[in-house]
Amino acid sequence: MSSRRARSRQSTSSSRITDEQINDLVSKLQAVLPEAHIRGAERVSAAKVLQETCNYIRSLHREVDDLSERLTELLATTEASSAQAAIIRSLLM
Amino acid sequence: MESKSYTTGSRDNANRNLEGSKTLMASHFLRALFRIQQTSTTRSSFAGRRRRIRRAAYASMAYSAGTRRAWSRALLRKLRSRARLRFPRRLSRAARPQRGDTDQAQVLRKLVPGGPGMDYCKLLEETADYIRCLTTQVRLMQTVMDSISS
Numbered sequence: 001m002s003s004r005r006a007r008s009r010q011s012t013s014s015s016r017i018t019d020e021q022i023n024d025l026v027s028k029l030q031a032v033l034p035e036a037h038i039r040g041a042e043r044v045s046a047a048k049v050l051q052e053t054c055n056y057i058r059s060l061h062r063e064v065d066d067l068s069e070r071l072t073e074l075l076a077t078t079e080a081s082s083a084q085a086a087i088i089r090s091l092l093m
Numbered sequence: 094m095e096s097k098s099y100t101t102g103s104r105d106n107a108n109r110n111l112e113g114s115k116t117l118m119a120s121h122f123l124r125a126l127f128r129i130q131q132t133s134t135t136r137s138s139f140a141g142r143r144r145r146i147r148r149a150a151y152a153s154m155a156y157s158a159g160t161r162r163a164w165s166r167a168l169l170r171k172l173r174s175r176a177r178l179r180f181p182r183r184l185s186r187a188a189r190p191q192r193g194d195t196d197q198a199q200v201l202r203k204l205v206p207g208g209p210g211m212d213y214c215k216l217l218e219e220t221a222d223y224i225r226c227l228t229t230q231v232r233l234m235q236t237v238m239d240s241i242s243s
Contacts, residue, residue, distance in 0.1 A: 017213075017214055021214065022213070022214065022217070025214060025217035025218060025221075026217060028217075028218075028221050029217050029220055029221045029224075031221075032221050032224045032225055032228075033224075047195065047197060050195070050197040050198060050200075050201055051197055053201060053220060053224070054197065054200050054201050054204060056224065057180075057201075057204045057205070057220075057223070057224065057227070058180075058204065060224070060227040060228065060231060061180050061204075061227075063231045064147060064150050064151070064227070064230065064231060064234070065147060067150075067231065067234040067235065067238065068143050068146040068147040068150060068234075069143055070238060071126070071146050071234065071237065071238060071241075072139060072142045072143040072146055074238065074241050074242060075126070075129070075130050075133070075142070075241070076133075076139070076142075
């Protein structure tokens with residue numbers, strides 16, 4: 001595995017990790033970013049991919065926070081509690 | 094998952110969209126939500142319940158990936174130590190430089206659980222999987238929201 005090799009070669013200047021391997025990993029990362037379907041196979045710089053990755057992860061973390069807040073609000077309403085109990089039970093089955 | 098017993102179409106679709114680890118993620122999160130709802134009293138604070146729901150979100154992500162991934166192992170460790178779940182994290186260790194490693198990669202390390210311990214290649218690999226899992230969790234939470242509020 002390239003990652004195992006990478007760990008053992010980390011301290012030497014002549015790394016066994018090729019640019020090609022890194023490009024491959026970067027494009028796989030690009031593929032999970034939003035608008036990946038718009039870009040298709042277009043090569044974006046690794047720097048840009050990393051930057052967009054960081055932005056995207058931050059926005060996903062914010063979404064988890066926001067959805068947690070909204071779920072807390074929803075579950076706090078008493079008339080929802082019996083309906084949600086039935087729904088959750090059915091989703092679990 | 095059998096969907097023939099359900100009467101509404103929307104529930105059928107919700108169940109068909111779940112498979113494998115996603116099913117694991119959903120059942121863990123829903124059970125946690127149910128527990129939080131049952132054990133919430135008038136005394137428990139809004140912020141406390143929100144914290145528990147947020148924690149349940151990251152827990153179900155971590156359990157669905159299990160020990161297969163470095164990020165999920167790191168997240169499981171953090172959850173078990175009951176430490177605060179904070180992103181980005183403050184890095185205490187300096188990562189060793191490697192080809193392609195940049196300041197931006199350092200920023201990324203703070204955002205991915207277990208990031209500080211990863212070399213550049215591992216970071217790229219783990220990040221892609223972490224993002225896939227995060228988007229699945231977000232979609233799950235949106236589905237639950239829609240189900241409850243309809």
